[in-house]
Structures are given as structure tokens and as C-alpha cells.
Amino acid sequence: MPNTVPDPVAAAVAEALPRLDVVAAVIRSADGALLLARRPSHKHQGGRWEFPGGKVEPGEDLHAALVRELDEELGIQVGGSRPFMTVDHRYPDLRVRLFFREVIDWQGEPHGREGQAVDWFPLHQLSVLEFPAANRPIVSALQLSDQMLVMPASLPVNWQERLQKAIHGGCGLVYLRAMKDRVALTEAVAICRHAGALSLIADDQALMELLEADGLHLTSAVAACCLERPSVPFLSVSCHSYDELQQALRLQADMVTLSPVMPTPTHPDAEVMGWPRFAELVIGQPCAIYALGGIGRADLDTARQHGARGIAGIRGFW
Numbered sequence: 405m406p407n408t409v410p411d412p413v414a415a416a417v418a419e420a421l422p423r424l425d426v427v428a429a430v431i432r433s434a435d436g437a438l439l440l441a442r443r444p445s446h447k448h449q450g451g452r453w454e455f456p457g458g459k460v461e462p463g464e465d466l467h468a469a470l471v472r473e474l475d476e477e478l479g480i481q482v483g484g485s486r487p488f489m490t491v492d493h494r495y496p497d498l499r500v501r502l503f504f505r506e507v508i509d510w511q512g513e514p515h516g517r518e519g520q521a522v523d524w525f526p527l528h529q530l531s532v533l534e535f536p537a538a539n540r541p542i543v544s545a546l547q548l549s550d551q552m553l554v555m556p557a558s559l560p561v562n563w564q565e566r567l568q569k570a571i572h573g574g575c576g577l578v579y580l581r582a583m584k585d586r587v588a589l590t591e592a593v594a595i596c597r598h599a600g601a602l603s604l605i606a607d608d609q610a611l612m613e614l615l616e617a618d619g620l621h622l623t624s625a626v627a628a629c630c631l632e633r634p635s636v637p638f639l640s641v642s643c644h645s646y647d648e649l650q651q652a653l654r655l656q657a658d659m660v661t662l663s664p665v666m667p668t669p670t671h672p673d674a675e676v677m678g679w680p681r682f683a684e685l686v687i688g689q690p691c692a693i694y695a696l697g698g699i700g701r702a703d704l705d706t707a708r709q710h711g712a713r714g715i716a717g718i719r720g721f722w
Contacts, residue, residue, distance in 0.1 A: 421494070421497065421498055421499045422498060422499065423498075423499040423500070423501060424459065424498055424499070424500050424501070425459070425460040425500075425501050425503065426457060426458065426459055426460065426500055426501070426502045426503070427457045427458065427460050427466050427469045427470045427473060427502075427503045427504075427505060428454070428455040428456065428457030428502055428503070428504050428505070428539075428542075429455055429456050429457050429470055429473075429474055429482075429485070429504075429505060429506075429507050430455060430488050430504055430505065430506040430507065430542070430546070431456070431507045431510070431514070432506075432507075433524055435526075436526070436527060437524040437525060437526050437527075438524065438525055438526075438527065438530065438546070439456065439478075439514055439522065439523075439524055440453040440454065440455065440456070440522070440523060440524075440525055440533070441453070441454060441455075441456040441477065441478075441516065441520050441521065441522050442454075442520055442521035442522075442523075443520070443536070444518075444519070444520060449536045449537075451534070452533075452534045452535055452536050453525075453533045453534065453535055454535060454536055454539055455504065455539060455542065456473070456474060456477050456478055456522075457470065457473050457474070457477075457502075458473040458476070458477065459473075460503070466503050466505065467482075467485050467505070470482060470485055470505050470507075471485075474507075474510070476517065476518075477516070477517055477518060477520070478512075478514040478515065478516070478517065478522065479512055479513070479514065479515055479517050480510045480511065480512035480513070480514050481510060481511045481512055482507055482509075482510045483508065483509040483510060483511070484507075484508035484509050485505040485506060485507050485508060486505060486506050486508060486705070486708055486709075487503070487504075487505055487506075487708050487709055487711065488504040488505055488506045488542070488545075488708070488713075489504045489541070489542060489545055489692070489711070489713055490502065490503050490504065490686075490687050490688055490711055491504070491538060491541050491542065491688060491689075491690050492687075492688030492689075492690070493537060493538035493690075500538060501688060502538055502539075502542075504542050527546060527547065530543050530546065530547075531543070540690075541690040541691060541692070544658060544692065545659075545692040545713050548576070548577065548602075548658075548659060548692055548713065548714065549574065549575065549576025549577050549601070549602075549714065550574060550576075550704060550713075550714040550715065551573075551574045551575045551576065551577070551701065551704070551714055551715055551716070551721060552575060552576075552577035552578070552579060552661070552694055552696075552714060552715070552716035552717075552721075553567075553570045553571075553575040553577070553578045553579065553716075553717075553718075553721045553722065554579045554581055554696070554716055554717060554718045554721075555567075555578065555579065555580050555581055555582060555583055555592070555718070555722075556582065556718050556719075556722060557581075557582035559583070559588065563588075564591065564592075564595060566722060567592060567595050567596075568595060568599060570721050570722060571595075571596065571599040571600070571601045572599065573701075573721075574701070575601065575721055576600070576601050576602065577601065577602050577604065577640075577659075577714075577716075578592070578596050578601050578602065578603050578604065579604045579606070579621050579640070579661075579716070580592050580593070580603060580604065580605055580606065580617070581606050581621070582606075589605075589615065590615055593615045593616065593617050596617075596618070597616075597618075602618040602619060602638060603615075603617040603618050603619075604617065604618065604619045604620065604621040604638070604640055605617045605619075605620055605621065606621055606623065607620070607621070607622055607623055607626045608620075609634050609635075609636060612636065618637065618638055619636055619637060619638025619639060619640060619658070620634060620636045620638070620639055620640070621640040621641070621642065622634075622639070622640070622641045622642065622655075623642050624641070624642050624643055624644060624648045624651075627641045627642070627643075627648070627651055627652060627655060628648070628651060630651075630655055632655070633655045633656045633657075634655075638658050639655065639656070639657045639658050639659075640657060640658065640659045640660065640661065641655065641657040641659075641660050641661075642660075642661050642663070642696075643660050643661065643662050643663075644662070644663060644664070646685055649662065649685060649689065649693075652691065653689065653690070653691060657691055658691075658692065659691065659692040659693070659694060659713070660691055660692070660693045660694065661693075661694045661695075661696040661716050662677075662682060662685060662686065662693050662694070662695060662696065662712075663695070663696035663697035663716075664676045664677065664696065664697025664698065665677055665678065665679065665682050665695045665696065665697045665698060665699060666678070666697055666698030666699065667697075667698050668697055668698045669719070676697065676698070679706065679710045680710075682695060682710050682711070682712070683710040683711050686710065686711035686712060687711050692713035692714070693711070693712055693713055694707075694712060694713060694714045694715060694716040695707040695710070695712045695714075695715050695716065696715075696716040696717060697717075698717075699715045699716065699717045699720055700715075700717060700719070700720025700721075701715070701720055701721065702720075703715055703720075
């Protein structure tokens with residue numbers, strides 16, 4: 405996969421290109437299938453599947469643009485929508501910013517009003533379909549849970565029960581950060597596997613492979629020393645700044661935690677980025693980014709409004 409992080413000269417050239425804003429819809433059926441439309445063969449990247457949507461008119465609200473486009477393209481009337489991710493993509497003569505929004509409710513039967521093929525696909529089939537390059541980060545992000553549990557350094561006696569409860573409560577990603585006890589770590593990986601959550605081991609690829617965990621989570625210090633992506637099925641990286649985020653993208657990370665967003669009980673006086681700075685760092689990045697630091701489950705909507713794919717934490721999830 406080519407390096408998607410521009411050097412300073414390329415970035416300056418890209419900024420000089422005109423930018424087109426596009427809104428696209430993530431629409432799920434009651435059974436979790438996703439609605440896709442096929443690009444007409446005569447268009448650029450014709451024949452590929454994409455998330456339905458279209459151009460945002462000057463001064464148009466994103467939700468209003470989505471409502472208009474889905475009525476024109478699919479004949480459905482959208483009630484509510486919320487941010488999912490925003491991805492920037494550069495073509496030789498144009499920059500495109502895609503605002504992906506998750507449709508909460510709609511009325512009508514989706515059909516191709518412009519003659520395009522429209523179909524529902526289960527999530528697991530998305531990986532075998534051909535998408536425009538700008539849609540690929542969303543395809544990857546859709547596979548992930550909204551919530552990531554970071555295991556605490558000190559485990560209570562009933563940690564197994566609490567881990568299962570956290571997973572059943574929506575934590576489909578579990579970072580086994582501070583677990584030094586090999587027996588407990590092995591058991592935690594097994595609990596995650598049985599409950600359908602992805603287990604991530606801190607920094608040690610050999611240990612990840614030995615325990616048959618699902619992936620590797622690199623601390624920022626370890627990630628900074630990597631020249632290429634480790635050969636692992638799933639890679640997560642901890643970031644605290646713009647430069648660290650760019651390094652994670654160079655490593656083609658599947659997801660990133662970005663922190664600290666808010667003060668935490670253990671570090672109440674630490675400098676935090678706050679939601680405005682978080683949003684500045686996140687917007688347009690082709691990767692699923694999770695807000696971490698002083699975050700609880702009640703912050704999920706706020707995190708989404710500021711560009712996060714999801715949220716991560718210890719106390720708020722444990």
C-alpha cells in the first residue's frame with residue numbers, strides 16, 4: 405500500500421487544488437446489512453460500489469445535502485443522521501472531502517432513481533467488493549466497534565466478570581495494556597475471542613502471535629521507531645500529537661487512539677487538547693480515530709460530532 409502521508413511540498417501543492425465537498429450515507433437495514441450503489445460504467449471508477457450521496461452545494465448544511473441527495477438518488481426520505489467519519493482524498497487536479505454520515509431513520513424503499521444498481525450487503529462481504537479509493541477507509545472503519553476498553557493496571561478479583569460485562573456493553577475492542585500475568589493475559593484473550601471482541605497486545609508482536617490475539621497496539625514511542633508496518637493482521641497506535649498521528653498513518657494503522665482529550669482523575673493537571681483541537685487533528689484523516697483521556701460512554705455522541713470513529717477508556721467502560 406503506498407504512503408498516504410504527504411511531504412510538506414506535496415501538502416502545499418494539494419492545498420492549492422480546488423476542494424469538492426461530498427456527503428455520503430452509511431445506511432443499515434434492521435439486520436445490519438449496508439446499502440451500496442454501483443457507479444455507472446461511464447463515470448470515473450465506474451462499476452465500483454460506493455456509499456450513496458453526492459456534492460454539497462455552497463452554503464448547504466451537511467444533513468440537508470444528505471436528505472436532498474438520497475431523495476434524488478434513492479427515493480428515500482431521511483429523518484435523522486449523525487457524523488460517522490470525514491475523509492480527504494486527493495486526485496491529480498482536485499481535492500475531495502467526503503463527509504460520511506450514518507442515517508438513523510428514513511422512509512421509503514431504496515431504489516436507483518438514476519438507473520444505478522442498488523443493493524444490500526452484509527458487513528463481512530464488503531472486503532471482497534471493489535470500492536473507489538476514497539471509500540476504503542470507511543469500509544475498514546465499519547468493521548470496528550464504537551468503544552474500546554483499555555484494561556486497568558490493577559485488576560480486581562472479579563476482573564473476568566467485569567471484562568465480559570464491558571464487552572457485552574459494547575466494547576468490541578479490548579487493549580490488554582497493563583496485564584503482566586501471562587495466565588491472566590491468556591484468559592483475557594480467550595474471553596475476548598469467545599465474546600466476539602478484538603484483543604490487542606501492547607507492543608510485543610511475538611507475544612501477540614503466541615497468544616493468538618487479534619492484533620497489536622503500539623505505544624507512540626515504539627511506533628516512532630518503526631520504519632514500516634509490522635506484519636500483523638490488525639494494528640492500533642497510540643498518538644498524542646499531529647506528528648505521532650502522521651507516523652501512525654505511515655505505518656498504515658487500522659485505528660488510532662488520540663489523547664488526552666479531557667482531564668483524568670489520575671492526571672488532573674496534565675495539559676489536554678480539548679475537543680476543538682481533537683477535531684482539527686482528526687478531520688480528513690484516512691483512519692479510524694478513537695478519543696481517549698477522560699472519556700466515558702456518555703461522550704460517544706460528542707466524540708462523533710468532533711470526528712472520532714469511537715471512544716476509548718478505562719474507568720468509563722470498566
